[in-house]
Amino acid sequence: MRSRIKRLAMIAVVTTLAFCVPLTWNLLRFESKQWQVDPVAVRELDDQALLARFVGAIRIPTVSQPMSRIDEQSPLFRLHDFLRQSFPTLHDTPFIRRSGNDFGDPLNPSILFEWPGRAPELGGVLLMSHLDVVDAGGSAESDRWTHPPFSGHFDGTYVWGRGTLDCKHGVMAILEAIRLLADEGFQPERTVYVALGHDEELGGRDGNRHVAEWLRNRLRQDGRKLHVVLDEGGCIFTEFPGLDRPAALVGVAEKGFVDVEVTVRMAADQVGHASMPPRETAVTILAAAIHRIQAAPFPPRLDGGLHQTLQFLGPEMPSLASRIAVANPWLFTKVIQRQLARSPSGDAMLRTTIAPTLLAVDGDRANVLPRSATATLNLRILPGDDLESVMRYLGNVIDDDRVTLSLPRPGREASPVSSVDSPTFDTLHQTIREVYPDVVVAPFVLVGGTDTVHYLDLCDQIFRFIPARLDERDTKRFHGIDERISLDDYLQIVRFYCRFIESATDAPTIRP
Secondary structure, three states: HHEEEEEEEHHHHHHHHHHHHHHHHHHHOOOOOOOOOOOOOOOOOOHHHHHHHHHHHHHHOOEEHHHHHHHOOHHHHHHHHHHHHOOOOHOOOOOOOHHHHHOOOOOOEEEEEEEOOOOOOOOEEEEEOOOEEEEOOOHHHOOOOOOOOOOOOOOOEEOOOOOOOHHHHHHHOOOOOOOHHHHOOOOOOOOEEEEEEOOHHHHOOEEEHHHHHHHHHHHHHHOOOOOEEEEEEEEEEEOOOOOOOOOOEEEEEEEEEEEEEEEEEOOOOOEEEEEOOOOOOOHHHHHHHHHHHHOOOOOOOOOOOOHHHHHHHHHOOHHHHHHHHHOOOHHHHHHHHHHHHHHHHHHHHOOOOOEEEEEOOOOOOOOOOOEEEEEEEEEEEEEOOOHHHHHHHHHHHHHOEEEEEEOOOEEEEOOOOOOOOOOHHHHHHHHHHHHHHOOEEEEEEOOOOOHHHHHHOOOEEEEEEEEEEEEEOHHHHOOOOOOEEEHEEEEEEHHHHEEOOOHHHOOOOOOO
16 A cells, blocks of 8 residues: 555646646746847936827828828828928938829829938838828717817817827827937938828828839849838837836737628528518528627637747736736646637637628518528637638538528738847837837737738838737727827837837847
């Protein structure tokens, strides 16, 4: 009996060590990836002048419009005039401004500024934002705003209005930073480009797609690519699960997307008056298909970009249990996935998502069975999945020959993932820590889309980040009611762009 007890005790000890040793080893090796740098001196700014220009831009209602609806009276051209008056330096030598015919149409309102560098043979730095905004939802929705959506009202703390977060704060902060640096006599080593699209909210098909074509032709002549691209995307989240300080999330990739129509069509002898319905109708068959889809979401994965996010955030988590779990995904993957899946934002980082968004039938009478019924699904595709595989997955889940799947328009694959082991990411990481020393920097996969997709072949290192500080409530202001930004936040974004331009266009970064 004693020998048996000893053997069981030995097995217990060995089993415990088998788990504890690698857990402890991985935890000890789980070191911080944060740049340890001294904060840069706070740049003095003319707060009131910058505020006046920012408010002026917000007051121009540049709601997205397709090219077919743009004419000389478009608010976009009023914004052009405003930028010319606000930044005369950027409209004179050595700067070059392109618009209109440069992009194939005299009425094309997208803008490309160029600030020639001293070493044009080096790859350029492309900064991006967009001039257009989504509408405010008509008079009924506008009445729900605390201050009118195009008032640019400043209450002493916040500037209110459509575009304060998406994305005129980026437009104005970039131009303010370049103006400041130029006035100080700074000359970039690398050429700086600023691409301001006019239809990002519509997909950028007439805006940045044509700007990218122009730039592609220019770079091809010289046999060059861009050094780095920085657009909107990630922000500084003041509240982040597992952390006790803000998280600056830098988009290193973005999900793809596709709209899929799920349709059921009934034979002529299966429709008629609703008083004598068959056991199944187009609506019930479609409802069953949607139910099966909702009950079988795409499997969660940590390898779609989320693993890198956790590697940067994990060492900064104050909870020992959290650090142990994130340092040992080989054992705690399911635990991590369950924790993240508790919130819609966390779940979206884990998987390709499916959202039924539209329903339609071919009839308009309540007492007549419809011949067909269609649901539209909006899918956001995680890197590692693709259009072919998601369509195959949907077909297998529905498993009903009476249900057809179709694409009303082409989808977009997930973007490549930019490397975090690169001098360009180091430059961005260092800049964020220099200007925002209280934050934790981490890469992540953006669940939305940006105009950077038009530049994928022009640059290997594309990042998506504007350092606006947001809490959970602020995230609902994008495309929503009461969009706003604090003046202090906006001024700090200007300082961020100043520092990034200095670093990205001049001396090379040395890894710590």
